[in-house]
Amino acid sequence: MTAVLMKTSLQLQQHEEELAFKTNNIDFIISCLSLHWVNNLPHCLNNIIRILKNDGVFMAAVFGGETLYELRGALHLAELERDGGIAPHISPFTEIRDIGSLLTKAGFAMLTIDTDEIVVGYPTMFELMWDLKVLGVPYEGVNSFPYIESTLAKPVRHLPRNSQDQVQILLVEYVENNKKADNDWFRLQSNEQGTKWFGKCWYIHNLLKYEFEIEFDIPVTYPTTAPEIALPELDGKTAKMYRGGKICLTDHFKPLWARNVPKFGIGHAIALGLGPWIAVEIPELVERGIVKYKEDAEHK
Structure with missing residues (x-):
């Protein structure tokens, strides 16, 4: 400008x-x-x-x-x-x-x-x-996200220290790539064991920012099974969501995860699972009046 x-x-x-x-x-x-x-x-x-x-x-x-x-x-x-x-x-x-x-x-x-x-x-x-x-129009955040160099071919109850470190490093790298592209859209952190994750994500629709809480656990059968990402405040507001606010990824992401085990990790679940889901669902929920801009709600 x-x-x-x-x-x-x-x-x-x-x-x-x-x-x-x-x-x-x-x-x-x-x-x-x-x-x-x-x-x-x-x-x-x-x-x-x-x-x-x-x-x-x-x-x-x-x-x-x-x-x-x-x-x-x-x-x-x-x-x-x-x-x-x-x-x-x-x-x-x-x-x-x-x-x-x-x-x-x-x-x-x-x-x-x-x-x-x-x-x-x-x-x-x-x-x-x-x-x-x-x-500079292409969305480089996903394209530059690397695969996980992991030997976790079998399910694990807790993430090993080396795999947990790699997950953290790749997430940081993905977030930094988004910042460089001026497309930052989520924040995540985990407990000490790396088994519970939580944070926030946001989506820009009609030039307004809508923000939501994220939470998910690492499945016992990880990495064979992808994490089930939940947006608790949207629980019951869309048919494409399971009980507890877990988003439905059966059609567009879980087959992709299954083909890339064990190279996919938490960052891929966020980038390729949650990202496309909110891009489709949030605009529709906003247009139907189910999700409202929080700043507008505060002025009512």
């Missing part, structure tokens, strides 16, 4: 979530195809309106929610057929229909919002993916 101070003709570049400018200080702010990376867009917009002068201008271009839907659909169908599960390969985009309400809520006036559909042809999928890689 570029902020221009007209009196001094000075240009400064800052991250959208770290706008360290004085209040009522900027004449003109431009953001070009970067706001879809922001984790907390309402907070970002509040910062922008804060630093703009009373007659200041904010101009932005963002990718719409239907961007690259052909590529996403093709990849999902191919993975379901070949691997029995799906994983995100492209970062999420914003829904245009919600931008106006967010701008108004932040305090912007005299809004002008326009949409344009641009169709670009490519000879094959690979040329498109090369351009996306250059743009």
Whole structure:
């Protein structure tokens, strides 16, 4: 994002979530195809309106929610057929229909919002993916997550010290990769034995952040059996969930886990199990009014 101070003709570049400018200080702010990376867009917009002068201008271009839907659909169908599960390969985009309400809520006036559909042809999928890689659009978090170098071919009641250390290292590596891609979306920690895990995950829908508690135990038959991840506060709110808030991974993840034992670990369960589940379920639960934005609930 570029902020221009007209009196001094000075240009400064800052991250959208770290706008360290004085209040009522900027004449003109431009953001070009970067706001879809922001984790907390309402907070970002509040910062922008804060630093703009009373007659200041904010101009932005963002990718719409239907961007690259052909590529996403093709990849999902191919993975379901070949691997029995799906994983995100492209970062999420914003829904245009919600931008106006967010701008108004932040305090912007005299809004002008326009949409344009641009169709670009490519000879094959690979040329498109090369351009996306250059743009930084691919979701690298899952692709860069390594397999576990483990000899745990038989079920174990407790994770051995060496395997537990490796799980922790790989999780840290995965989280760091997400942070570098500005796509951080969960936090995890375990008990001393590494048998009980808990933390938080969050999902951005319609530019709002929805946060949930995570918990799961390491099964007695691990690694043959995948952990059953639970989101307790969603218990009973969707048919794709078992008692106790355990999410249903039978169709899209458990076959993938079975094919990769013992190379898959806890991080893969989060990235390839929980990630696609919340990407499908949370938007639907929000649209049905079952899950509400917590900040809105606090103001009621």
